[in-house]
Amino acid sequence: xxxxxxxxxxxxxxGLKTEWMAHLCGLxxxxxxxxxxxxxxxxNYDGLIVSVLTEAQxxxxxxxxxxxxxxxxRGMRTAPVxxxxxxxxxxxxxxxxxxxxxxxxxxxxxxxLKRRPLAAAARRVATGWDRAGARTGAELGFDTAVLVDAVDxxxxxxxxxxxxxxxxxxxxPTETATAAAFAHTAVLAGRPGNREPLAEAGRLxxxxxxxxxxxxxxxxxxxxxxxxxxxxxxxxxxxxRRLADDAVHGIRLALRxxxxxxxxxxHVLLAHELRISVDRxxxxxxxxxxxxNSHGGQGVPGSGLPGFGPEPPKPGRRGFWAGCxxxxxxxxxxxxxxxxxxxxxxxxxxxxxxCRDCDCDCCSNCNxxxxxxxxxxx
Numbered sequence: 001x002x003x004x005x006x007x008x009x010x011x012x013x014x015g016l017k018t019e020w021m022a023h024l025c026g027l028x029x030x031x032x033x034x035x036x037x038x039x040x041x042x043x044n045y046d047g048l049i050v051s052v053l054t055e056a057q058x059x060x061x062x063x064x065x066x067x068x069x070x071x072x073x074r075g076m077r078t079a080p081v082x083x084x085x086x087x088x089x090x091x092x093x094x095x096x097x098x099x100x101x102x103x104x105x106x107x108x109x110x111x112x113l114k115r116r117p118l119a120a121a122a123r124r125v126a127t128g129w130d131r132a133g134a135r136t137g138a139e140l141g142f143d144t145a146v147l148v149d150a151v152d153x154x155x156x157x158x159x160x161x162x163x164x165x166x167x168x169x170x171x172x173p174t175e176t177a178t179a180a181a182f183a184h185t186a187v188l189a190g191r192p193g194n195r196e197p198l199a200e201a202g203r204l205x206x207x208x209x210x211x212x213x214x215x216x217x218x219x220x221x222x223x224x225x226x227x228x229x230x231x232x233x234x235x236x237x238x239x240x241r242r243l244a245d246d247a248v249h250g251i252r253l254a255l256r257x258x259x260x261x262x263x264x265x266x267h268v269l270l271a272h273e274l275r276i277s278v279d280r281x282x283x284x285x286x287x288x289x290x291x292x293n294s295h296g297g298q299g300v301p302g303s304g305l306p307g308f309g310p311e312p313p314k315p316g317r318r319g320f321w322a323g324c325x326x327x328x329x330x331x332x333x334x335x336x337x338x339x340x341x342x343x344x345x346x347x348x349x350x351x352x353x354x355c356r357d358c359d360c361d362c363c364s365n366c367n368x369x370x371x372x373x374x375x376x377x378x
Contacts, residue, residue, distance in 0.1 A: 003045030023048040026082030030091040035132045042098035054086025056266040057189035095133035100151035102126040111319020150177040163234040170229045171210040178206030197257035208247040212281040
């Protein structure tokens with residue numbers, strides 16, 4: 001699992017939590033149905049937003065849900081899961097972007113991919129995912145070439161970037177790719193008038209994803225000597241925060257211009273949870289139940305320990321195949337859904353189980369200060 005939108009269950013409430021899990025499981029099962037078991041490793045939190053947006057623009061029908069069998073990620077419970085074109089589009093986009101991630105790991109010779117046989121195998125997997133994503137995209141009327149082109153342009157843009165290069169020049173390929181995916185949800189939903197505002201929302205979402213990834217990885221990248229857009233362009237964290245805040249605000253404005261049948265989950269994810277993601281990346285806020293220890297003071301998030309002294313250094317990222325192995329282990333032990341905290345399979349960043357029970361009262365279902373994006377009383 002990876003992505004910037006990682007909502008905590010107690011903020012969503014039971015109803016939206018069930019809906020969110022339905023889209024997450026729907027993406028996973030769409031990958032399995034169309035592309036085989038192994039493709040499920042590319043399931044990610046951000047990809048499911050494509051499915052959420054598609055459904056938000058259509059009237060709910062019985063065919064949009066089916067009951068899935070027991071799964072380790074749900075504690076061996078059955079559950080209603082999303083189905084249809086939105087889930088399939090999310091799967092196609094996830095495959096193509098994951099393929100790019102594999103090729104990036106190969107180019108950087110990460111971990112076990114330093115070895116030529118494993119690197120060659122990884123390239124074959126990436127090529128297969130590209131073709132599979134393109135095939136599903138074509139069936140849905142979506143040309144994944146725009147994603148591939150954006151990915152292919154990224155290394156050249158990074159190679160030319162240096163001190164003084166506008167940071168937005170580096171984020172442009174990601175923005176272009178996500179804009180295309182978001183806009184096509186309007187096509188699938190039969191709402192052509194939504195293409196332009198959703199493309200704008202997607203463009204800003206891609207910018208935000210790139211920014212937050214750069215912020216969260218800057219220290220690790222510096223320690224390992226890896227390329228980082230903030231460091232390479234000389235962009236300060238204050239400027240990065242300004243750009244991130246502007247992107248969140250722009251997404252809210254873009255969503256106002258789109259017409260939805262039921263946008264509750266999309267609104268929570270793209271208006272409220274994105275703000276929390278920005279705060280989390282810049283270390284300005286945390287979920288209350290993770291930040292407080294049993295003594296009532298501030299502690300190391302998720303550790304249950306008082307916050308005395310510096311935090312331990314962050315470990316380096318895992319290679320692609322090592323991360324896949326850890327991902328399988330997390331699935332089989334149900335930690336992805338039930339653990340209070342676990343280590344991200346690739347990033348090693350601290351995560352919390354996506355559907356674990358939380359009975360704290362540290363925040364409400366709608367958690368933002370002075371939100372101007374809707375009529376909710378928050």
